[in-house]
Amino acid sequence: MVSDPKTPVTPARIWREPLIHFLVAGVILFGVYQAVVPQDQQTVRIDRNELAWMESMWLSQWRRPPTPDEFEQLVDRRIREEIYAREAQAMGLDRNDVILRRRLAQQLESLIDDEASLAEPTEAQLEIYFSEHISQYQRPASIRFRHLFFNSDLRGKDVAKADAMRALPALAVVDTVKDDPFPGPKDITAAIDALSPVFGRGFQHRLESIAADTSPGQWIGPIESAYGEHLVRIDEYVPGAPADFAGVRESVIADWRRRHIAAVADSRYADMRRKYRVIIDSTPDSPAPQSATR
Amino acid sequence: MRSRHILTGICLAAIATCAVAETRLYFGDLHLHTRYSNDAFAFFGTTRTPDDAYRYARGEPIETNDGRTVRISQPLDFLAVTDHMRYPGALQSIAEPDSPYGDTEVGKLIRSTDRADHFRAFLEVLKPARTGAPPAEGLDDKPRSLHIWRLMVESADKHYEPGKFTTFAAYEWTSEVQRLPDRPYGNMHRNVIFADTRDLPYPLSSLDTTHPEELWKYLEAQRMRGVDVLAIPHNANISDGLMFAPTDSWGAPVDEHYAARRTWNEPLVEVTQQKGTSETHPGLSPTDEFASFELYRNLFGSNIEGQLGGSYIRDAYKRGIEYQSWGFFNPFMFGLVGATDTHAGLSTVSENRLLEDVEPASQRVSRAPSSMVTSAGGLTGVWAEANRRDTLFSALRRRETFATTGPRISVRFFGGWNYTEELFVDSDWVQAAYAGGVPMGGVLEDGSPGVVPKFAVYAAKDPNGANLDRVQIIKGWVVDGASHEQIFDVALSDGRAVGADGSVPSVGNSVDPVTATWGNDIGAATLFTLWEDPYFDPRLPAFYYVRVIEIPTPRWQTYDAVASGTPLPEGVAVSIQERAFTSPIWYQTRRPR
Numbered sequence: 001m002v003s004d005p006k007t008p009v010t011p012a013r014i015w016r017e018p019l020i021h022f023l024v025a026g027v028i029l030f031g032v033y034q035a036v037v038p039q040d041q042q043t044v045r046i047d048r049n050e051l052a053w054m055e056s057m058w059l060s061q062w063r064r065p066p067t068p069d070e071f072e073q074l075v076d077r078r079i080r081e082e083i084y085a086r087e088a089q090a091m092g093l094d095r096n097d098v099i100l101r102r103r104l105a106q107q108l109e110s111l112i113d114d115e116a117s118l119a120e121p122t123e124a125q126l127e128i129y130f131s132e133h134i135s136q137y138q139r140p141a142s143i144r145f146r147h148l149f150f151n152s153d154l155r156g157k158d159v160a161k162a163d164a165m166r167a168l169p170a171l172a173v174v175d176t177v178k179d180d181p182f183p184g185p186k187d188i189t190a191a192i193d194a195l196s197p198v199f200g201r202g203f204q205h206r207l208e209s210i211a212a213d214t215s216p217g218q219w220i221g222p223i224e225s226a227y228g229e230h231l232v233r234i235d236e237y238v239p240g241a242p243a244d245f246a247g248v249r250e251s252v253i254a255d256w257r258r259r260h261i262a263a264v265a266d267s268r269y270a271d272m273r274r275k276y277r278v279i280i281d282s283t284p285d286s287p288a289p290q291s292a293t294r
Numbered sequence: 295m296r297s298r299h300i301l302t303g304i305c306l307a308a309i310a311t312c313a314v315a316e317t318r319l320y321f322g323d324l325h326l327h328t329r330y331s332n333d334a335f336a337f338f339g340t341t342r343t344p345d346d347a348y349r350y351a352r353g354e355p356i357e358t359n360d361g362r363t364v365r366i367s368q369p370l371d372f373l374a375v376t377d378h379m380r381y382p383g384a385l386q387s388i389a390e391p392d393s394p395y396g397d398t399e400v401g402k403l404i405r406s407t408d409r410a411d412h413f414r415a416f417l418e419v420l421k422p423a424r425t426g427a428p429p430a431e432g433l434d435d436k437p438r439s440l441h442i443w444r445l446m447v448e449s450a451d452k453h454y455e456p457g458k459f460t461t462f463a464a465y466e467w468t469s470e471v472q473r474l475p476d477r478p479y480g481n482m483h484r485n486v487i488f489a490d491t492r493d494l495p496y497p498l499s500s501l502d503t504t505h506p507e508e509l510w511k512y513l514e515a516q517r518m519r520g521v522d523v524l525a526i527p528h529n530a531n532i533s534d535g536l537m538f539a540p541t542d543s544w545g546a547p548v549d550e551h552y553a554a555r556r557t558w559n560e561p562l563v564e565v566t567q568q569k570g571t572s573e574t575h576p577g578l579s580p581t582d583e584f585a586s587f588e589l590y591r592n593l594f595g596s597n598i599e600g601q602l603g604g605s606y607i608r609d610a611y612k613r614g615i616e617y618q619s620w621g622f623f624n625p626f627m628f629g630l631v632g633a634t635d636t637h638a639g640l641s642t643v644s645e646n647r648l649l650e651d652v653e654p655a656s657q658r659v660s661r662a663p664s665s666m667v668t669s670a671g672g673l674t675g676v677w678a679e680a681n682r683r684d685t686l687f688s689a690l691r692r693r694e695t696f697a698t699t700g701p702r703i704s705v706r707f708f709g710g711w712n713y714t715e716e717l718f719v720d721s722d723w724v725q726a727a728y729a730g731g732v733p734m735g736g737v738l739e740d741g742s743p744g745v746v747p748k749f750a751v752y753a754a755k756d757p758n759g760a761n762l763d764r765v766q767i768i769k770g771w772v773v774d775g776a777s778h779e780q781i782f783d784v785a786l787s788d789g790r791a792v793g794a795d796g797s798v799p800s801v802g803n804s805v806d807p808v809t810a811t812w813g814n815d816i817g818a819a820t821l822f823t824l825w826e827d828p829y830f831d832p833r834l835p836a837f838y839y840v841r842v843i844e845i846p847t848p849r850w851q852t853y854d855a856v857a858s859g860t861p862l863p864e865g866v867a868v869s870i871q872e873r874a875f876t877s878p879i880w881y882q883t884r885r886p887r
Binding site (some may be wrong): 057103136154183196225228 | 391702787821
């Protein structure tokens with residue numbers, strides 16, 4: 001349409017133009033739309049796996065599945081948490097937060113551990129581990145013996161020893177001689193490393209060192225304990241033996257795995273550490289620790 | 295009233311005659327806490343589980359919070375994990391990143407980096423029982439509580455190896471009561487020990503009741519279902535006189551019925567642990583030169599000392615025989631045990647390993663000044679036929695136990711009418727002792743005129759520890775309704791003798807504070823004797839218990855000071871004389887009414 005040259009262009013006339021009406025209506029609509037409909041929407045998606053995980057966490061804590069209300073609350077809380085987290089990050093709140101830092105560190109640590117724990121040792125690796133740590137899988141030596149006790153306090157230290165030595169030859173002929181009351185049992189059947197709490201470490205070591213070379217049934221001694229001197233008749237001695245691999249296989253696998261996880265974690269940390277230069281301030285009271293200089 | 299006599303008779307007979315003939319010595323701890331106890335988690339940052347506690351006690355290596363590996367120096371024969379049952383496992387569960395209670399008040403407090411907030415979180419646990427207020431959100435989660443209890447029982451069963459290592463399902467009933475409205479809370483705690491793990495109920499906690507009599511009702515109900523169980527009170531020293539009060543918890547005077555129930559439900563009391571020793575106090579035993587041992591007087595969370603009377607065991611034994619002399623039953627006929635009460639999940643008893651084994655930083659930071667002076671916890675010694683639940687529990691029931699303050703001192707104690715000097719000549723003397731009398735925890739009755747009971751004691755040092763200074767027998771008796779005590783030094787080391795004035799020269803002190811070492815050139819490895827009471831009167835009820843004292847050894851602060859190169863704190867002694875206390879042997883007459 002063409003404006004009539006004879007009609008003056010006044011504000012009133014402009015407002016009556018349909019084009020203007022359309023423009024104003026457009027601006028109003030646009031403004032309303034901006035105000036009412038949020039712009040730049042991000043998506044928070046709670047997928048099937050997440051829902052299933054939430055339900056199983058609930059189940060493990062509460063020992064029953066959540067009710068519909070409880071589950072709805074759970075989901076709402078999760079959504080809220082996600083949104084807060086994103087907003088917080090946008091605001092830069094994630095730097096210097098201790099709990100967040102710790103959680104992130106824990107997460108990475110458990111990722112590394114999980115990855116390392118997937119490793120399956122080969123037979124060869126297990127056998128090597130077993131032979132390197134064979135002392136841990138030893139069946140301890142065990143012993144059955146009877147003893148006679150000569151109390152050092154009662155008789156005097158040197159006298160007790162002399163009395164014991166004097167009694168020894170008699171025992172070749174008789175079953176027993178007069179001895180002193182002992183604060184524990186006189187007939188013992190035990191693993192050799194269980195003798196310390198009854199006789200003291202010294203006696204256990206002394207007996208350990210001679211038991212293998214002593215013929216059963218003969219009286220030997222005197223052997224000193226925390227309480228005095230003893231004559232000992234070993235009736236049976238079963239030396240310690242390396243365990244049968246098949247029997248301890250499960251333990252070996254578990255131990256190997258534990259070692260492996262720790263080794264992988266250390267190695268990964270070492271790799272990560274190399275990328276950083278660490279500076280620790282020193283204070284007047286304490287110089288900076290060594291690790292700062294690397 | 296006949297029924298009361300019958301009840302009395304049954305109880306006495308049951309306790310006195312179920313002794314056994316051949317026993318071995320087993321050491322263990324019946325009181326410790328893991329991460330499931332809210333105070334352990336909140337104050338000490340303890341993350342260890344019952345599993346870790348059992349593994350450590352058996353001798354397996356355990357990793358500490360700060361990455362070291364520690365191992366007990368001498369494995370135990372038995373252990374009972376006794377976590378508190380006020381919202382068990384609440385704080386450690388709420389602290390987990392995925393806890394649904396993360397944004398509650400308690401959740402925020404327990405996740406704070408400020409230790410004071412952790413303490414506040416724990417105060418929320420105490421509030422409901424103290425004020426009647428509803429628990430803070432997140433604390434009272436019944437499915438979680440049940441789950442934690444199940445974990446505790448499963449852990450006990452997993453580590454139970456009859457003949458090698460015994461575990462008990464157990465927990466702590468943590469009752470605290472104010473003697474008067476404006477007083478701080480007095481400790482009325484008991485550890486509840488189940489004989490076995492079949493058909494266990496959910497524990498009755500101090501949230502359900504703080505009255506011991508109601509705990510006993512619960513225990514009696516369990517026994518009627520076939521589940522045997524007993525309770526062991528501890529820390530009488532900070533009970534503000536309530537533990538051995540002359541009234542029940544509602545203020546009614548103690549009577550025969552109360553006495554019978556107490557004896558049957560609580561045959562033992564824990565006399566020593568890391569929060570002090572409750573044997574006696576110089577105020578109650580002014581002539582006992584060993585009465586000031588590891589005294590811990592301040593009531594929880596306050597600087598106010600608890601009342602003396604009713605807070606100590608020797609005093610309770612005396613009160614007990616006073617009741618007896620008036621013709622009533624004795625409500626305080628209990629044996630003694632020792633324990634650690636560790637809140638770090640590790641049963642550590644040696645002075646020189648205390649800081650090696652627990653996290654040094656948390657231990658130093660969290661120890662309040664008053665607890666800085668007490669020594670490491672103790673152990674229970676049990677004489678039983680074998681290391682199994684049924685045999686150990688039986689021994690606990692018949693009180694054939696003694697307490698040590700940590701070292702594995704061994705003590706045999708028997709009382710009989712016919713023992714002679716020849717008793718110790720035969721090296722099988724123990725069999726003869728059982729046959730001719732009663733062991734510790736037993737009862738002698740009705741002496742004939744002119745016949746005096748003889749007591750046989752045989753004490754042996756910890757074979758890897760310090761020598762012994764002396765053996766004492768502590769006697770209590772009643773004359774004209776009033777009780778008295780006397781201490782007899784019945785065996786002394788190094789040829790010492792009791793002077794005419796009753797005094798004994800000190801054994802000496804071989805502790806070198808500069809190196810924190812000591813020598814066994816003083817003291818004795820074994821001390822034994824047969825003793826007759828020179829003042830015995832068959833008409834008067836009496837008790838006799840044995841106290842064995844070691845030569846001085848360094849305290850944990852001395853070891854710590856030497857290891858860290860710092861001076862010993864003000865007012866802390868360099869050395870300690872560790873000791874053992876046996877259950878008493880009682881003498882009583884059946885008086886006609």
